[in-house]
Amino acid sequence: MTAKTAERPAPTRPQRRRISGGRKDTIASVFIHLELLVVALIVIFPLLWVVGASLSPGDGLGAVSPFPADATFDHYIDLFTETNYGRWYLNSLYVATLNMIGSVALAALCGYVFSRVRFKGRKAGMLSILILQMFPAFVAAIAVYMLFLNFGLLDSLTGLALVSIAAALPYNIWLMKGYTDNLPASLDEAAAIDGASRLTIFRKIILPLMRPMLTFVAITQFTLPWMDFILPRLLLQSPDKQTVALGLFQMISDEYSNAYTTFAAGAVFLAVPITILYIILQRYLVTGAAAGAEKG
Template sequence: MSTQQAPTADPARRARDARRRRHTAPRGERIAAAFLHLELLVVAVIVVFPLMWIVGASFSPGTGLANASPIPADATVEHYVSLFTETDYGRWYLNSLYVATLNMIGSVVLSALCGYVFSRIRFRGRKAGLLGILILQMFPTFLTAIAVYMLFLNFGLLDSLTGLALVSIAAALPYNTWLMKGYTDELPASLDEAAAIDGASRWTVFVKIILPLMRPMLTFVAITQFTMPWMDFILPALLLQSPEKQTVALGLFAMIEDVYQNAFTTFAAGAVILAVPITILYIVLQRYLVTGASAGAEKG
């Protein structure tokens, strides 16, 4: 009894067939594809050119931006050196890193807990709490700046990096709670019921089952909540007073706010270094953003 083997597909033949299908596509589809690629190219240039220009300006000699270009002819690293030798950029950087990291961790933990509670647990005052959170997230943070300042003044939290992180966590908590609640609502409730039948407590269900399925949304919250205080200027300017407590945003602004102090190229160098942690964080966590919750539930 002979066995027949399936014919092996020829890669070259598949490539020829694909090219033939592209050439035989309707004229309208080819024109639409050409316009789509042209649009993507224009958007890419619009997005990439300012980044190239600011990086080139950071390596350009002098202090002004008039002669800066994306590819400077006489590149120099003197602006990066002066950041750490002539200013307190290192201290500003560590202050911003501390506030951003604390805000990221606190926001992820609290939003995950609050989202799970409002999604899975039915308790008295739940609807009123959701309505209150919905109303709170409609108001920008700077509208409550005076109230926050007086509150911090009474509790002795002014000029505190930890206090600044607490404000950032509280300001973003309503939105993040709604975000996590909506995401948790889409997770099958049968997972909780099956684990409860096996004797798992509610905390075990949350930590071992629901939390891993929240990973894509937790990653999104982590990235956004790290970025928000990292770039914030209004709250640090309001709550921080000592020079040693300044963040990067305050320090860089001081370089260019005076008309007689136009260190714009040094400012560009500081902005380039400022983008490094956000880029690294996104590269490390981006693979979790594409993880589907439903697919994860089926695999589990």
């Protein structure tokens, strides 16, 4: 055995480099997987804790655990029988749907115009949009309140949706404009030579290629109204016009109210429509660009 081992040729320098590189890749892979595992635990544990709280008996949080031994669905039943959660949920769904549709439509149109059309005041318009997106929506809360008061839009879910669309529009326009800038202008030129109008080019060529970014805007804009609290608190007054965020806040804001486990049950239901929408649209984030190119 010793003689055979002694006769085996020593590895060459390229072979040693490959062995050393393989070990480094293995170590790097281990650290990457450990990092992903830690991040996953950080993200998943609060979710498990909320689900566990919604299934735990009682109203307090003292004995809550991610996996309660005596789990119960009483809090989910109380949520729909003893509160107006169903109405709050439908109100939030209405605002979120309008916000998603309006944001996608306006951002796509404006992004295409600013990217492809050259007109007077274009640079000034883009600079204004860039400045506006630096300010959060609640900075103009008083101005929005007075504007809605004068136009009779206070205590209106449609008005709340309009504010949400306008608040996120500068950022969404910049997203769509930057994405459209990376699309080949030769597609527009070839279609124009064939006699296609601006609207036809946008609808049949550019819009399918925008699908990944449109999907991202749709998901983010559908998600925001479910967690928005400041604007609904300012603009909505009637109990039947409240959103989920306002309704859940009332469960724990009163000093005599401590329905924290029912609050957790309501928070769990918030994830249902967002998760469904993401499952439906997530494939377009990857395949949208290729599908749009084939249609074009």
